[in-house]
Amino acid sequence: MQAKSDLPQGTLDLLILKVVALGPVHGYAIAQRLEQVSRHVVQVPQGSLYPALHRLENRGLLAADWKETETGREAKFYRLTAKGRAQLETEAASWERLTEAVALILKLSGGGAE
Amino acid sequence: MNWWQRLLRRKTMEDQLEKEVRFHLEQHASELIAGGIDPREARRRARLTLGGAEKVKEECRDARGTRWLEDFWQDFRYALRMVRQHPSFSAVAILTLALGVGASTVMFTVVNGVLLRPLPYPQPDTLVAVHGHTSTWNARAFGEQNLAYPDFLDCQRESHSLILAGSFFNGGTVSGSGDPEYVDLQEISYNLFSVLRVNVAQGRSFLLEEDHSGAAPVMILSYSFWQRHFAGRPEALGATVTLDEKLYTVVGITPAGFRVRDSEPDVMTPLGQETAKFLQSRGPHPIGVVARLRPGATLAEAQSELDLIGRHLAEQYKDTNADRSLIVQPLRPNVGDIGSTLWLLLGAVGLVLLIACTNVASLLLARTVSRERELAMRVALGAGRGRLVRQCLTESAVLGLSGGALGVGLAALGFKPFVALWPGSLPRVEEIQLDWRVLLFALTVALLSGFLFGLAPALRAPVRELEQVLRGGGRSIAGSSRRLHSSFVVSELALAVVLLVSAGMLGHTLLHLSTLDPGVNVRNVLVSRMALSPSTLANTNRIRPAWQDVLERARRVPGVKAVATADTFPMREGFNEVGYWPTPDVPEANKRPNALATSVSPEYLKVMGIPLRRGRFFTEQDRLGSELVVVIDEVLAQKAFGGQDPIGKQLWMPDMDYGPFAVVGVVGHVRHWGLAGDDQAQVRAQFYYPFAQLPDRFLKRWSELMSIAVRTEVAPLSEVESLRRELRGVSGDQVLYGVHTMEQLADDSLALQRFLLLLFGIFAGLALVLACIGIYGVLAYLTGQRVPEIGIRIALGASPNGVMWMVLRQSLGMIFAGVVIGTAAALMAARVMFRLVEGMQPTQPSTFGVTIPVLIVAALLASFLPARRASRVDPVIALRQE
Numbered sequence: 001m002q003a004k005s006d007l008p009q010g011t012l013d014l015l016i017l018k019v020v021a022l023g024p025v026h027g028y029a030i031a032q033r034l035e036q037v038s039r040h041v042v043q044v045p046q047g048s049l050y051p052a053l054h055r056l057e058n059r060g061l062l063a064a065d066w067k068e069t070e071t072g073r074e075a076k077f078y079r080l081t082a083k084g085r086a087q088l089e090t091e092a093a094s095w096e097r098l099t100e101a102v103a104l105i106l107k108l109s110g111g112g113a114e
Numbered sequence: 115m116n117w118w119q120r121l122l123r124r125k126t127m128e129d130q131l132e133k134e135v136r137f138h139l140e141q142h143a144s145e146l147i148a149g150g151i152d153p154r155e156a157r158r159r160a161r162l163t164l165g166g167a168e169k170v171k172e173e174c175r176d177a178r179g180t181r182w183l184e185d186f187w188q189d190f191r192y193a194l195r196m197v198r199q200h201p202s203f204s205a206v207a208i209l210t211l212a213l214g215v216g217a218s219t220v221m222f223t224v225v226n227g228v229l230l231r232p233l234p235y236p237q238p239d240t241l242v243a244v245h246g247h248t249s250t251w252n253a254r255a256f257g258e259q260n261l262a263y264p265d266f267l268d269c270q271r272e273s274h275s276l277i278l279a280g281s282f283f284n285g286g287t288v289s290g291s292g293d294p295e296y297v298d299l300q301e302i303s304y305n306l307f308s309v310l311r312v313n314v315a316q317g318r319s320f321l322l323e324e325d326h327s328g329a330a331p332v333m334i335l336s337y338s339f340w341q342r343h344f345a346g347r348p349e350a351l352g353a354t355v356t357l358d359e360k361l362y363t364v365v366g367i368t369p370a371g372f373r374v375r376d377s378e379p380d381v382m383t384p385l386g387q388e389t390a391k392f393l394q395s396r397g398p399h400p401i402g403v404v405a406r407l408r409p410g411a412t413l414a415e416a417q418s419e420l421d422l423i424g425r426h427l428a429e430q431y432k433d434t435n436a437d438r439s440l441i442v443q444p445l446r447p448n449v450g451d452i453g454s455t456l457w458l459l460l461g462a463v464g465l466v467l468l469i470a471c472t473n474v475a476s477l478l479l480a481r482t483v484s485r486e487r488e489l490a491m492r493v494a495l496g497a498g499r500g501r502l503v504r505q506c507l508t509e510s511a512v513l514g515l516s517g518g519a520l521g522v523g524l525a526a527l528g529f530k531p532f533v534a535l536w537p538g539s540l541p542r543v544e545e546i547q548l549d550w551r552v553l554l555f556a557l558t559v560a561l562l563s564g565f566l567f568g569l570a571p572a573l574r575a576p577v578r579e580l581e582q583v584l585r586g587g588g589r590s591i592a593g594s595s596r597r598l599h600s601s602f603v604v605s606e607l608a609l610a611v612v613l614l615v616s617a618g619m620l621g622h623t624l625l626h627l628s629t630l631d632p633g634v635n636v637r638n639v640l641v642s643r644m645a646l647s648p649s650t651l652a653n654t655n656r657i658r659p660a661w662q663d664v665l666e667r668a669r670r671v672p673g674v675k676a677v678a679t680a681d682t683f684p685m686r687e688g689f690n691e692v693g694y695w696p697t698p699d700v701p702e703a704n705k706r707p708n709a710l711a712t713s714v715s716p717e718y719l720k721v722m723g724i725p726l727r728r729g730r731f732f733t734e735q736d737r738l739g740s741e742l743v744v745v746i747d748e749v750l751a752q753k754a755f756g757g758q759d760p761i762g763k764q765l766w767m768p769d770m771d772y773g774p775f776a777v778v779g780v781v782g783h784v785r786h787w788g789l790a791g792d793d794q795a796q797v798r799a800q801f802y803y804p805f806a807q808l809p810d811r812f813l814k815r816w817s818e819l820m821s822i823a824v825r826t827e828v829a830p831l832s833e834v835e836s837l838r839r840e841l842r843g844v845s846g847d848q849v850l851y852g853v854h855t856m857e858q859l860a861d862d863s864l865a866l867q868r869f870l871l872l873l874f875g876i877f878a879g880l881a882l883v884l885a886c887i888g889i890y891g892v893l894a895y896l897t898g899q900r901v902p903e904i905g906i907r908i909a910l911g912a913s914p915n916g917v918m919w920m921v922l923r924q925s926l927g928m929i930f931a932g933v934v935i936g937t938a939a940a941l942m943a944a945r946v947m948f949r950l951v952e953g954m955q956p957t958q959p960s961t962f963g964v965t966i967p968v969l970i971v972a973a974l975l976a977s978f979l980p981a982r983r984a985s986r987v988d989p990v991i992a993l994r995q996e
Contacts, residue, residue: 027134028141047165050135051173058178066130075141076134 012044012052014095017080017088020062026075027053053078061087124184131174135167185501189508196509197516203481204513207474210884211517211563214470216524217877219556221460223529226555227546228449228456234373234545236311241445242413244269244278244403244420248438249704257448258441261403262396262434263385265427269403269440270303275411275419276442279306280401281374282385282393285818286358287645287847288343294847296645297339297380299357301388306374309406317351317366325386333362334382337370357381358648371544375402376448392815396427396434404445417442449541454950455866461946462613462877467563469609469881473888475567476602478510480895482571506572507565514564515557522548522556537865570598599892604932606888610881610969611936612943617874618965619944623955624867632860633784634684635723639856640830641683641823644841645849657813661805661820664848665715667840668824673833676825678718679805681816682710683823684784685859691797692769696754700766709750709799710786711770713808713816719781721825722856729761729779736804742772743804745779750799765801772809788863790953822850830855867953882969885932886976889925893980897921904984905992914985921984925977929970937962 019025019033027050034044056062061084067077080088139160146156164170175181197204232238246259261269261280270278282301287294304320307313314334324332333355335344344350354361362383372378385401392398407416424440482489489502497505526548533546540546650660661679668677682688693706700706716732718724727748736743744765751760764774784800785792792798808816826833831853838850897904904917944957 026137028138031138045165046138046163047170048173050138050170051177054174054177073137074133075137076130 011095012048013056014088014091015044016049016052016056017061017084018092020078021080021085021088024065024067024077024079026069026077028075030078056084060084127178131171135164135170139164139167185504186508189505190512192505193509193512197512200481203477204516207477207513208517208520210470210473211514211560212520212524213880214467214563215518215521215556215560216528217521218460218463218467218559219521219525219552220529220532221456221463222555223525223548223552224533224540224546225456225460226549226551228540228542229453230551231542231545231549233445233447234371238445240407241310242276242405242407242416242442243445244276244405245441245443246399246438247441258443260399261401261440262399263393263401264396265399265435265440266401266403268427269420269423272423273405273416273419275408275416276405277305277309277408278403278405279303279309280385280403281306282388282400283375283377283379283402284388285645287648287849288355288357288381289359289648289847290356294842294849296643296849296851297357298377300374300377300379300382301385302374302382303385306404309404311406312369312372314366315369316348317364319366320384325384327387327389329384329387331360331362331387332365332384333357334366334368335364336368336372336378336380336382338378339380340367355381357383359652375404376541396431405442413442413444447542452541455870458947458950459870459873462616462874465609465613466877466880466884467559469606469884469888471563471567472602472606472609473884473891474513474563475570476599476888476892478513478567479571479598479602480891482506503572507568510568510572511561511564514560514562514568517563518556518560521560522553525552525556535869537869538862570602596896599896600928600931603885603889603892603928604935606881606885607929607932607969607973608936608939610878610885611933611966612940613874613878613881614965614969615937615940615961616943616947617871617878618961619947619955619957620867620871620874620951622958622961623951623953624864624871626955627789627864627867627953630785630789632684632789633724633782634856636856636860638826638828638830639721639723639823640826640833640837641680641687641821641854641856641859642834642837642850643819643821643852644679645851646817646820647843647845647847649845649847650843651814651817654810654813657817658806660843661715661817663843664822664841665717668822668837671833671836671840673826673828674824674837675827676717676720678715678721678823679820680715680718680823681713681805681820683821683856683859684722684786685788685856685863686786686791687821687854687859688819689786692767694750694754694799694801695766696763698766698774700768703768706768707753707799708797709746709801710797711767712800712802713805714802715805718802718823721823722784723825724784725782727780727782728759729777731779731781732802732804732806734806737806738809740807742775742807743778744775745781745802746777747781747783747800749783750801751777751780753799770803771812775803785863788952789860790864790867794952821852823856867951870951882972885969886972889928889973890976890979893921893925893977894983896924897980897984900984901987901992904987905989908987909989909993917987918981918985921981922974922977925973925981929973932973933966933970937966 015034016030019030019037025033030053031044031046031049053062057064057078060081062078063081064076064078066074069075139157142160142163143153143156146159147153151159161167175184233241235241243258244261246261246265248259263280263282266278266280269276270280280303284299284301286297286299288297302320303309304322304325307319315337317334319334320332323329335350335355340346340350343355344353350364350367353364355364356362362381368382374382393400405416407413420440420442424435424438427435428438492502492505493499529546529548533540533543644664646657646660646664650656665677665679668674682690690711691708692711693700693703694709695701695706712718714732716734716736719726719731729745731745732743746754746760746765754760754765755763760777760780763777765777766774781802783798786798786800787795805816824830824833824837834850834853841850842848904912907917908914940962941957948954948956
């Protein structure tokens with residue numbers, strides 16, 4: 001079984017923003033979604049998910065409402081604000097530039113590692 | 115949500131956080147249960163995955179960014195609980211602080227009103243004053259130089275960066291219905307109000323076409339004159355007022371308290387209508403000038419522009435304007451030299467506040483030591499050092515702010531009585547009020563003192579050796595704490611020494627000054643300004659007989675022994691400085707020595723009781739046409755002629771515009787600058803010249819500011835009414851105003867020193883009491899901590915006296931250190947006082963010899979009680995405490 005990778009510093013916020021961008025969602029669902037989508041590669045420490053959510057809410061990137069779930073229970077649903085959407089776009093773009101650059105460098109010096 | 119909304123809805127936030135985390139756990143668990151896992155195991159796994167609900171919640175709270183505020187709120191409520199739980203401790207601390215903060219706030223309110231508040235005109239930062247300057251002008255003695263009227267007009271016309279307005283201080287007699295009244299008159303440019311951006315309260319200000327000679331006479335009344343003479347009736351507008359026998363139509367009324375150049379005139383007339391000849395010349399400089407910078411212009415631009423104008427004038431009018439330049443300065447209120455006194459008092463009050471802080475600090479420290487277990491418990495439960503320091507500081511800040519709030523309350527009640535107590539008149543007294551600056555000051559002082567006295571205890575919060583503290587029950591007292599306590603006591607004593615010695619020095623000074631001979635016999639002398647009838651002044655030929663008539667009439671009043679006219683009086687009631695030279699080759703103006711000139715009638719010497727040393731004083735034979743004579747005082751005799759006999763010698767005085775004068779007599783020196791100020795005054799030499807020999811051309815100007823002095827056989831003030839009646843004159847419009855007795859004037863010349871002594875006495879007394887409370891509290895605390903040790907000593911055979919001596923020795927050490935440090939500081943303070951207080955006597959060992967024993971005895975008395983208590987410790991009880 002493949003070892004689970006730790007999340008690189010600062011990417012948790014980006015991932016949360018991306019998941020919330022798909023539509024209002026509560027904290028537990030965000031945790032589920034992150035693990036499913038990453039095919040269990042990315043280990044999201046659940047303990048740091050909520051502080052991150054609260055921090056993003058505090059910075060005005062996320063907003064929250066209390067709504068009922070399909071099962072009829074009340075839960076806190078997060079959604080993206082306009083500011084959050086803008087932040088997601090810039091961060092996603094810079095992440096892509098970074099990974100492309102890293103990939104390029106790895107290709108150039110390829111062979112040494114294998 | 116804002117941070118404050120979050121703070122206010124903290125309860126809701128907590129509930130929601132709890133709900134959110136619970137939802138997560140239950141959701142996770144129910145999914146696991148659905149996958150076939152035992153419910154208990156499912157819930158356990160859910161909790162494990164999340165990693166501790168409480169920890170997550172704590173991190174979420176941190177993420178809110180309002181953590182510090184929540185902590186603060188918590189600390190604040192805790193501090194309030196502490197205040198309530200220890201009511202007597204809190205009351206002592208808060209009252210001590212309230213006294214300190216209150217006293218400092220009162221002083222600062224005065225400093226703020228007199229020295230710091232801007233001028234009461236809109237946009238004061240674009241207001242400037244324009245002064246003249248020559249290299250020979252002594253601005254320290256005479257104040258800034260005003261402008262000649264033609265020079266002012268030239269500046270007004272040519273300046274592009276300034277809008278100038280002038281004013282000329284004058285006086286006159288208002289007659290008509292009721293008693294004639296001598297009033298302060300300001301003759302002003304038509305645009306003065308618009309330059310100051312002040313609107314007249316009613317009517318209008320002057321018009322440009324009214325600011326010329328020959329225009330219809332118009333007048334603006336001050337608010338108080340309007341109240342006095344028209345009882346505030348609106349019909350005053352358009353009414354007429356007779357000023358110096360000329361009818362003026364009232365066109366406007368100023369707002370209440372309106373001031374021009376630091377004085378509140380009674381009435382104002384257009385400057386351009388003044389026909390006095392000296393106003394048309396560039397020689398005299400009577401016009402005070404204020405100006406408003408035009409939009410966009412800077413002070414530097416205005417200055418360079420006026421430099422240019424000044425140079426043009428100097429080239430064009432060499433006789434009068436050579437070497438004369440123009441200076442532009444930001445307009446500032448003229449408060450004289452009151453500033454040094456105010457800062458001195460603020461400094462003294464600051465010392466009292468420091469003592470109060472030190473006292474509270476030592477109280478607080480004693481409590482912190484007994485709270486060591488509580489603090490250690492907090493550390494054991496995970497509180498960081500920073501957190502503890504913050505908690506302690508919050509507590510002291512709460513004490514500080516409560517004390518501060520109470521202090522501001524005291525100050526609000528206290529500053530008016532304090533201002534009323536101030537001897538003489540305080541400049542800008544109408545500006546003294548509580549404003550945002552004062553509140554800011556009080557808040558800063560309260561918070562600063564809170565931190566000051568809270569810091570030492572806070573830093574002592576235990577972090578190491580927790581176990582020992584918790585087990586030991588906080589009885590053993592660490593050496594560092596004892597040293598800290600002692601240093602508090604030492605600094606309190608040192609501060610008290612400074613205040614005591616200062617008070618002692620002031621007392622010594624006052625004693626010394628009040629034994630000085632003023633040079634005149636001040637008993638039973640009445641002095642008063644006197645205005646002749648305006649119709650007399652208008653005709654030079656009638657002035658001399660009119661003064662003769664005044665003297666004769668006054669002499670006829672029963673109880674009057676002698677009467678004289680004089681233009682200035684001792685004790686600072688006016689002065690004229692004149693340069694003199696004992697030979698005809700008089701050097702230029704700034705190289706001549708100056709003397710004080712007084713123009714008098716022959717009986718002056720008798721009225722004032724000045725001793726005649728040589729020669730003679732004036733007689734009725736010294737008149738116009740006879741030889742010009744002067745009588746000089748001992749100081750001038752010594753300065754001008756050294757050891758030679760001055761009688762028959764001559765003096766040349768170009769400033770008098772006539773002369774030379776023959777010296778016919780020498781009289782004793784008079785302390786013109788007051789009992790306190792005379793020794794340090796720059797110009798002490800004096801001479802007298804007969805009013806009767808004054809040339810006609812000066813007669814009117816001199817008579818406008820003349821006074822009479824009357825020696826009486828009875829209490830002088832009881833003669834005022836009969837003198838007033840007798841001197842009213844044929845037309846009933848001659849006025850006596852500004853009546854004083856010489857005794858009052860001599861007394862007033864020491865009033866400031868007396869007032870300072872009173873205040874320093876109060877401060878020193880306060881300091882002494884606070885320091886004694888401090889030393890008592892600390893010793894009681896320290897010996898209380900040592901009861902078991904003392905018990906053992908006594909059980910082992912120590913005598914009660916020995917124990918008492920042990921405690922007293924400790925306090926003697928502190929007292930000795932406090933006195934040594936305090937003496938050094940007092941010597942420095944003495945130097946400051948010597949510079950700031952007029953007539954201050956140099957420091958003398960006797961001052962220390964009198965004041966310091968008082969402190970030592972008081973401090974020993976305060977330590978005696980704890981020492982005696984220690985000597986009576988019952989060893990059995992003490993050891994059982996262990």
